[in-house]
Amino acid sequence: MQIEEVMSKPLKTLIWHWGRRGGGPRYTLELARVLATRQDMEIYLSLSRQSEIYADFECVQSAGRFDINTYEGILQFGLRSIRLPMLKRRFARYIREQKIDVVFCTMDHLWGAFLVSAIRDSDAVYLLTVHDATRHPGEDQGQRRWLLRRDINASDSALVLTRSVGLSLQANYSYPADRVFLSAHGHFGDGSVNVEVRSLPTDRPVRLLFFGRILQYKGLDLMLEVLPLLRREFPGLQLEVWGNGDINPYQSAIEAVGGVRVENRWIEESEIPQIFASTDLGMLPYREASQSGVVATAFALGMPCVATPVPGLCEQISDGVTGIISNGFGAAEYAEAVARVLRDPVLYTRLSQNCITVTKTTLSWDCIGQSVVDALRGAYAKGKRGKEN
Template identity: 30%
Template sequence: MLVWQWGRRGAGPRFAACLAEALRDRPGLAVTLSLCRDAEIMTGADPPRCEMPVSTYRDMGSLLLRLATAPFALPFLLARLWPIRPDLAICAMPGPLDLLMAAALRLLGARLVVVVHEAEAHPGDGFPMQMALQRALCRRVDGLAALSSHVAAQLRRQRLVSRRRRLIRLAHPPFAFTLPATPAGRPAGPPRLLFFGRLLPYKGLDLLAEAIAALPPETAIAVRVVGHGPACPALAALAACRGVTVENRWVPESEIGSLLEWSNAVILPYREASQSGVAAAAMAAGRPIIATRVGGLREQLSGAGQAVLCDPDPASLARGIMLWLETPTQCLAREDAGEAWRQAAAALMLGIRAALPARPAAGRMMRKLPALRLRGGRHRAP
């Protein structure tokens, strides 16, 4: 089996690494992980086991060059894949170069599954042609794994689900980041609320600013808004709120654990969402979550302890913050992320076995070719 994800930043490489590690724990599976050689997770202190690192792109210019020269790269990719010859390949999160990988895997007779995190682009998110390339990839695979009912419904509306291309349901397991050791006795101060992630309009930054401004004047709270995004009026409004600190910067993976350790709770005031990698990290860290009930968040947080779900409007969000403040500010027991990923891997394999058709005859023949040798005028298996 091959698991691949060629992104450099964000949740995609971590999702692929966690999935590959969980699949390796299943008996009878030989799993190869392919990540971008320059992925942030590969350059950290504890990089994942990656048997097939690849060089992809560093910026938009190099990406366009890669896309233009993709046909010439196909033979070299086939040479990398030939020793593996996977029966099954899983794209852990679609990216711009995945059509090249899909073409190579099809020539080797592998069956393909794509894990779809987002079926529609969010405002200001992604890269040009992202969804067009993703839909083209989805039309060339055998199965689509959706991370929420919200995404599954969108895939059906896009007519990407059919009798030939089945839908597989998969929940997003928690992301476990290493949290620094908590010093004896937390420093005195108000309860700490964290917003973390890309600072984009659909994340509800304006809702958060209005909700905090609507809190009673005597409310004591410390809020950190940490992430990277363009300057906008909502960020300026947040920076002007009492008790709020805005840190507009890219946060390396090595710092995420420290942010979660600082917080007493995590807030997701999104206007729209399919599911959330930040929520997955907060759940693994045992942090209560305040979130709007939009997209797939309600489903993802249905089993989260002390989750407060709000409507996507400032008044409801302010009430949710107050409800959390009135609850004792204690962190929950951390989830066993490893076990959650193993359960997700088991569910994924069951779904794949039920959904994927039998291998076409051409694929079976292609996979047998490297095992045949010409001896005395006859093909004989070694």
């Protein structure tokens, strides 16, 4: 079938994600919802039955499903990994029988690198969403790094959520620039809820929010240096830390600073709206980042963010418009960026309004969906790497 003929018909797209928890399944669901409503797309799904939101995909009208059992725990992972050769054959057969045009992986998975040859050997084009071109410090184990590299090298085109990730792909993998397509990180909240513009609280202390996995690159240690500096001007200032990860390296600093609420555990999706609603300002003192789902979530709930000048974060947060970018990575510089918001209630409210506006426009799932459709059709037009049309 010629490309021109396919481009005039719905593009047969297999949306593939076998993750179980966290942002991957939710990102996949939101994209599947919006793509399934389009007349120019024919959507198929491949999901893990162990996904914590597996039942939510019942609302997605798909042309077919290739769902599998993945694993719950290390023992199941080991036992079921033995079956990967058989699973690869089944996966290849499904792609072939359904005449899939594009296999669209929404997030890399530990098993993905072992199955990509099934796509390479088919007529389908492989579009991989690359959330991170390199593993972050703290999760950069050799095996995971090898799996990511294998997956990226097997892809025909890449979808990235910030330009900085696209540039990293080109620098670290010699990835062709014309095969990198740009989208954005959407929010996972209820888009039907009317979010009110925020004001700085006057009846209680301001609460700063550090949210997400606790890993070294996210700079919780820097945040704990910053808090005493801020309290010189804002004595009642509070910090809340919500997320799983190793809190032990920070425990003594937390106790020394005082006035820090710590919820060191996996945070369920149902808890997130209330956590953000009861706090006031998002803290991202990161040392590096590709992009952040925390930013998208905060914006959707009208919460401005303060971040360090990491390129990926600078693309998400417009300085002085939806948040503040510090002038550097030091404690004094970050403290001054936070203080800039706390000193100016009018600025805070304006930032909040802009966050809501951006969420409803350029970060809406309809807008993101269009960018993904453009990437899918662009990837198909480019064809397989090494077999350009």
